Amino acid sequence: xxxxxxxxxxxxxxxxAASGGLLMxxxxxxxxGQAMAAGTVSTPNAWVHIADDNTITIQVAHSEMGQGVxxxxxxxxxxxxxxxxxxxxxxxxxxDAAYVNALLGAQITGGSTSVRGGFDKLRVAGAQVREMLKAxxxxxxxxxxxxxxxxxxxxxxxxxxxxxxxQMAAAASRMPxxxxxALKDPKDFRIVGKRTKRLDTPAKTNGTAEFGIDVKLPGMVxxxxxxxxxxxxxxxxxxxxxxxxxxxxxxxxxxSDGVAVVADTWWRAKKAMETVKVQWEEGAVAxxxxxxxxxxxxxxxxxxxVIPITKPVGDVAAALKGAAKVVQAEYVSPMQSHSxxxxxxxxxxxxxDKVLLIGPxxxxxxxxxAVAGALGVKPENxxxxxxxxxxxxxxxxxxxxxxxxxxxxxxxNKPVKLLWTREEDxxxxxxxxxxxxxxxxxxxxxxMPVAMHFKVASQSVTQRAFGLPKDTLDPFMAEAxxxxxxxxxxxxxxxxxxxxxxxxxxxxxxxxxxxFANESFIDELAKAAGQDPYAYRMKMLNGxxxxxxxxxxxxxxxxxxxxxxxxxxxxxxxxxxxxxxxAQVAEVSIDKDGSVRVxxxxxxxxxxxxxxxxxxxxxxxxxxxxxxxxxxxxxxTLKNGRVQETxxxxxxxVRMYESPQIDIVLVKSTEKPGGIGEPGTAVAAPAIANAVxxxxxxxxxxxxxxxxxxxxA
Numbered sequence: 009x010x011x012x013x014x015x016x017x018x019x020x021x022x023x024x025a026a027s028g029g030l031l032m033x034x035x036x037x038x039x040x041g042q043a044m045a046a047g048t049v050s051t052p053n054a055w056v057h058i059a060d061d062n063t064i065t066i067q068v069a070h071s072e073m074g075q076g077v078x079x080x081x082x083x084x085x086x087x088x089x090x091x092x093x094x095x096x097x098x099x100x101x102x103x104d105a106a107y108v109n110a111l112l113g114a115q116i117t118g119g120s121t122s123v124r125g126g127f128d129k130l131r132v133a134g135a136q137v138r139e140m141l142k143a144x145x146x147x148x149x150x151x152x153x154x155x156x157x158x159x160x161x162x163x164x165x166x167x168x169x170x171x172x173x174x175q176m177a178a179a180a181s182r183m184p185x186x187x188x189x190a191l192k193d194p195k196d197f198r199i200v201g202k203r204t205k206r207l208d209t210p211a212k213t214n215g216t217a218e219f220g221i222d223v224k225l226p227g228m229v230x231x232x233x234x235x236x237x238x239x240x241x242x243x244x245x246x247x248x249x250x251x252x253x254x255x256x257x258x259x260x261x262x263x264s265d266g267v268a269v270v271a272d273t274w275w276r277a278k279k280a281m282e283t284v285k286v287q288w289e290e291g292a293v294a295x296x297x298x299x300x301x302x303x304x305x306x307x308x309x310x311x312x313x314v315i316p317i318t319k320p321v322g323d324v325a326a327a328l329k330g331a332a333k334v335v336q337a338e339y340v341s342p343m344q345s346h347s348x349x350x351x352x353x354x355x356x357x358x359x360x361d362k363v364l365l366i367g368p369x370x371x372x373x374x375x376x377x378a379v380a381g382a383l384g385v386k387p388e389n390x391x392x393x394x395x396x397x398x399x400x401x402x403x404x405x406x407x408x409x410x411x412x413x414x415x416x417x418x419x420x421n422k423p424v425k426l427l428w429t430r431e432e433d434x435x436x437x438x439x440x441x442x443x444x445x446x447x448x449x450x451x452x453x454x455x456m457p458v459a460m461h462f463k464v465a466s467q468s469v470t471q472r473a474f475g476l477p478k479d480t481l482d483p484f485m486a487e488a489x490x491x492x493x494x495x496x497x498x499x500x501x502x503x504x505x506x507x508x509x510x511x512x513x514x515x516x517x518x519x520x521x522x523x524f525a526n527e528s529f530i531d532e533l534a535k536a537a538g539q540d541p542y543a544y545r546m547k548m549l550n551g552x553x554x555x556x557x558x559x560x561x562x563x564x565x566x567x568x569x570x571x572x573x574x575x576x577x578x579x580x581x582x583x584x585x586x587x588x589x590x591a592q593v594a595e596v597s598i599d600k601d602g603s604v605r606v607x608x609x610x611x612x613x614x615x616x617x618x619x620x621x622x623x624x625x626x627x628x629x630x631x632x633x634x635x636x637x638x639x640x641x642x643x644x645t646l647k648n649g650r651v652q653e654t655x656x657x658x659x660x661x662v663r664m665y666e667s668p669q670i671d672i673v674l675v676k677s678t679e680k681p682g683g684i685g686e687p688g689t690a691v692a693a694p695a696i697a698n699a700v701x702x703x704x705x706x707x708x709x710x711x712x713x714x715x716x717x718x719x720x721a
Contacts, residue, residue, distance in 0.1 A: 056085065056137050057099075062161045062174035064089065065097040069107035070126070071117040071370050072100075072208060073397035073404070074630070075685045076623035079206045080123055081130055083619055087199045088134030088192060090159045091173070098207060100394045103372040103387075115373040118405055118513060120586040120683020123619055127681045135189035137180070144179035145171060194617065194678060203622040208396070219396045220367035223355040225423040229258055230274040231416045232281050232427060235266035235436050236288045238649035239510050243267060244287040251280040260284065261419040264382070265408065268416045274427055293508055294649035298442070301507045301646070302340060305444045308465045308505035313479050315502050317462075317486045322497030327459030331450025335536050337529055339447070340710040341521035342643035344440035344514055345659055350398020351433040352409035356416070357423035358383065363390040363414060364423075368397035370404040378407040379414045401634075402513035405473075406438050434659060435651040438512025439644050441467035445525030450497075455537020456547065459497040462489055464522060467511045468504045479504070484513065488522040488583050488690060492555040493530070493548035509646070515634055519585045519690035524639075524711065527581040527694030531701065541698065542568050542580050554614050554679075555582060558591040561612035561673045566593035573597075576607065579699030583691045586683030589614040589675075592632070594668075594695040596703060602715030604640050604700055606668040609692065614675035615682040621674055627684045629670050635692025637662045640712050 057065035066085050070077040082096040101107045108114060111121040138158050145163045146153040157164045163171045194201070211217035236242065246267050248260035256276035261268050267286055271277035328334055354367035356379075363385060369375050372392055380387040397404055413426040428436075443466035450459040468482040476482055482504065489500050514520070534544035542563045549556040559582050563569075572578060575597045582591045595608040609632050618624050641660055645652045653659040693711065701707045706721035
């Protein structure tokens with residue numbers, strides 16, 4: 009049973025005059041009502057709109073960027089409302105404190121939190137509406153509410169009485185909001201947990217889905233920008249004389265972090281921008297290289313302030329001193345770009361102190377607040393509409409491009425669609441920070457670890473983005489730092505090192521570097537002990553049934569221990585991330601040019617209670633391919649502060665022919681839902697690295713594992 013203390017007053021009743029329907033804003037347990045009393049806002053509201061034609065519209069508070077929330081969220085409501093999913097329509101929620109993501113503390117889509125945060129809340133929303141409809145029918149038909157059934161949008165009662173939800177919606181608005189609506193037993197689910205076709209697929213295939221790049225407004229003009237080649241640099245001066253005389257060009261304006269050209273078409277704006285000559289004040293970042301960033305990060309491990317991730321267990325120093333063998337290793341993860349298919353873009357229309365913003369964002373409140381601050385207007389005077397996102401991966405948590413669009417619109421007094429070039433997008437990202445992990449373990453006479461010391465240095469995105477106080481533990485640096493193995497003496501530390509370069513959250517955030525270090529190191533320990541990597545891991549998983557189960561399932565499905573084709577080898581890795589437990593087995597070979605080819609990845613995943621298994625599989629496929637790119641190809645390099653990778657020819661995506669066969673085993677579970685959009689990316693790296701080491705005998709400890717890296721290993 010889910011408990012709610014939401015008051016009758018907090019149930020907003022708004023009659024929809026044109027349709028005779030009802031818009032019902034359901035305050036959810038422990039949400040805005042309670043939070044306001046405590047002076048804080050902690051969880052979102054879910055909005056349910058029942059129209060007189062008996063269609064139901066759900067306002068989803070999460071941005072859709074391919075992860076399937078426009079289907080999963082309605083499935084939760086439809087389940088408790090006892091309606092078919094095809095009766096549900098989806099609307100995108102506007103910025104509002106009512107839609108704060110409780111797991112992240114803001115109206116943010118990220119961290120694989122959508123289903124985790126919405127599973128109970130949206131079911132309660134549906135159950136509350138269902139019970140109010142039944143109560144209204146019971147009152148109107150003068151019968152006991154227990155005799156009323158609500159199913160497929162129809163209310164039925166004794167004597168053949170019948171009404172649609174839409175016909176009863178207005179009366180339902182006068183019913184008290186139930187504080188403790190009964191939720192379905194999962195064994196009775198008809199929708200949740202079943203493979204379901206995505207609701208947004210038709211619109212995305214027939215061209216009616218609106219992405220930011222598709223937005224059109226009456227009288228709209230187009231803009232592109234030129235920013236300093238060194239991120240953070242400022243304009244000293246610029247010469248736009250030639251650009252201003254080119255066809256269609258309407259203005260060339262300086263904005264806070266660059267120069268924008270505005271024209272009647274985007275192509276004309278782009279061609280004119282190529283003639284604009286800018287003198288830049290590059291700033292201190294111009295002295296950086298990727299090598300200096302990594303070396304500074306490495307040095308910080310010995311000179312920086314150590315922040316414990318967890319309380320130490322046992323006495324690591326003593327256990328290392330008495331160990332039969334001590335193993336040490338260092339692992340390096342480079343900076344990574346988000347590089348979504350749809351470059352950064354946003355449409356803005358500034359009219360005096362009123363602002364309209366339309367586009368792809370993962371952070372609605374942040375966008376509203378940033379533009380309000382930049383333009384000196386009140387946040388409540390800003391209307392923001394979220395479109396579909398053509399990829400996010402954390403990049404669209406940032407607000408730079410949204411502020412730029414608003415600044416340009418204000419300067420030209422017209423609605424403006426800003427669209428970055430691919431080169432601007434690639435070279436002005438908020439990159440996944442570089443990380444250096446140092447590992448140390450002591451083994452007993454049987455080769456099993458008696459002590460483990462994990463230490464990581466990296467940059468704190470949370471410090472940069474949200475003002476985390478200095479020398480404070482950043483949980484987004486510590487993800488997957490503590491592995492699931494039983495080791496008697498353990499210590500886990502981190503050091504925050506600010507390189508000065510701009511960094512951001514990236515798919516799987518620090519899981520990606522910490523899992524690479526932990527799981528590569530476990531393989532190295534198994535080799536030092538002369539044991540099979542799978543069996544070695546299983547020995548350390550007593551009392552860890554979810555870990556052990558996915559490891560066993562992945563190994564069995566992949567044929568671990570059975571011969572592989574000539575010239576191939578397998579590697580295995582294990583991790584928990586965002587309450588999901590996952591093991592992967594990668595099968596690799598080496599091509600004639602010395603590069604690694606991943607033929608197959610077998611994954612076993614226990615993600616708790618699944619809403620839509622079809623989406624879970626799609627997310628695993630997507631995240632694994634994303635991970636293949638990160639481990640074999642991708643890194644952001646700097647020269648004189650300038651990003652050297654400028655387009656997909658120098659930051660190559662994984663091509664179709666390079667994508668591995670992906671075999672998936674999903675564990676049926678009644679545990680609380682886990683996140684699934686990101687962990688697969690993190691587990692792919694060590695699984696592939698371990699397979700490469702098994703095949704070649706060479707351990708590459710610095711990503712990516714390129715042909716050159718293998719030759720010099």
